[in-house]
Amino acid sequence: MITQGLLIGVSLVVALTAVGLTVLVVVAKLARTHRERATEAALAPHRMPLLILGSGEDDDGAAMAHLLAVDHQAWRTVGPAVTAMLAKVRGEPVEDLVLVLREHGDVDRALAELGSRSVVTRARAAYLLGLVRDRSHVPHLLPLLRDRSAEVRLVAVRALGAIGDPVAAGDVLRALHSVRGHVGVPAFLAAEALLSLGTGGAAALREGLDSDDPTVRNAAALVSGHGTFVSSAPRLRELVDADPDPEVRATAAAALGLVGGADDVPTLARHTAAGEPVELRRTCAAALGEVGHPLAADTLAGLLADPDRRLAQIAADALVQLGPTGIGQLTGVPDGTPAAPAARGALQLARLRAGEGAMA
Template sequence: MPTGLLGGALLGLLAVVSVLSLLIVGNRLVRRHRQRRRERIAAPVRGLLLQLLCAEDDEQTELLHRLTEIDRRTWAALEPNLTALLGKVAGGARTALVRLYELRGAVVDAVAALSSRSAVRRGRAAQVLGQLRHRPAAPSLCRLLADRDPEVRLAAARALGRCGGPESVPFLLEALHGPRAVPPAVVTRALISLGPEAQRSVAAGLEHPEPLARAVTIEVIGATGVVSHTSEIARALREDPQMEVRIKAARALGRLGMPDGLEPLLAAVRPGQPVALRMVGAGALGTLGAVVATGPLAELLGDPDPHVAATAARALLQLGPEGQAALRAVAEDRSRRQAAAQARAVLAESAVGAARHDVRAEVAL
């Protein structure tokens, strides 16, 4: 490339970088200015809000009336603080905040804003309704899971975790797929937050035709400890055609801690299975806490894959005295050089961790 063209390209690139830097700085300044302006407007009534949170039931009526009567501009500046507080307080303080929203008509406004042309307003309304745990808004929030704006979809999924019910589960599972998909981690957290009443609806996802929906369902069941579905998850570990689902099933069986998970996990760590599955299976055997897995895990200490061997060594530590005894026995076996080295390494790591814990305990005393 001629020197003149190269110089021009560099100058153009420098100009673009400069413009982007100015835009970023300007955006931060604008946000900071708006935040300070909101704080200044809300300052005169912030004391009333604190009084409301601390007031007894018979004192709340007057405070609620005064806060309900504030002008629209002050309410708009105060509302972000109210929304944040809803997620932090409980009991009478939370009840008072919900009542304030109702008296102000903000709940009705938020429901209406779910249909706004503005993505910012739709997302903010979803957040508010979720914090309020306003169950009647769940059908509208389910529709927003397919919103054209990704931030609105995220807000709707999170809100459903707070105010949704069993009827929201199919919509959350369907939101995992397609060009407007919601990230699996967000859907998983929402399904976990739905609580015991949604367990049956969540379990129906084990038969979902999409692998990702089955994988998320299994992760939710493992995280919530619904042991009644251990046999179905064990079957998924043995038979599901998708490796991601089998890996999730192995991890869930370890968390559920039921004897039904032992045999499928032992089969999952055998040679010939994919390395990722064998690693997760070995870790799950440690989490399961089944002492009868000591022998198979000790055999894995000499596995050709170092990741499988290291995971098996740490799983043996989780099995308590029996697992530690197996590690010491292998560490002293000169005929198993690779396995002995792996056992010595994890025993040394464990000793260092115990020493650090003792030091911290002495310092705390």
């Protein structure tokens, strides 16, 4: 049986714990406020030169000279502020800020810290090198794509994308693979980096389309489309036709719509047929609109009465994209037929868009 004394004791412990936690929170907040004020005070004499250099208005070089002359102790505060400014600017100010960082040894220090045992240190070093955008640093960053830390791998991919050297394309694609039992980098992140590498990564993308890993094939197909890598079109057709992964087939179809032409209409049209996966049918219909060739008109018109109303709407919108040939198919749909709702909706939307264009 619980005694009154025990209840009082428990209540007292709970109360003291609550008071202790409150005091701890207050002390932590006061300490943080003190640190922030100390940082602001230390940065104050250097803030204006930093702003001048970062805005590209250091015509007389005084701001550069001021920041280069900052002593080691003050640089512990000023250095992070320079890095933060570097992340926000473009053009000539980037070169000036990078020069300041180089002169204070931050870039060389970052290169050395890529091998640190600390995850935070490795990630911070990779981040800075990405901001510096020096292609000579790419070989130093590539090993981090296989780092045991997911955070470091993410930062390394972003850094390589920022640097933009196509030589990294194959390694970025391979970073999608699992590393030591850990999941690879997210596909969207790898795709963003690959798009930043430009057309020089075309060969690596074609290799990625042949990968045994569906995640790699999917990412390579996605980038092939959004980066308009026309050389990927033959392999994309094969993936649409026969890839064992449904997501890869759909992504390849969307990409083919962006990079393909009249020769790709039969492939895309074939996979709008009933019996194909729903997502693939919809994607192929939309891709036919992106290709924009009149040869697709009959196939798309045949989808206007499809039981999948979303597919019918996509087909109708795609017909609008074909121009006069597609519009003719839509206007020829009789009222009261199963195809009429999708056709009328697409025509109405096309008129609204045309009106907006005229007003613009």
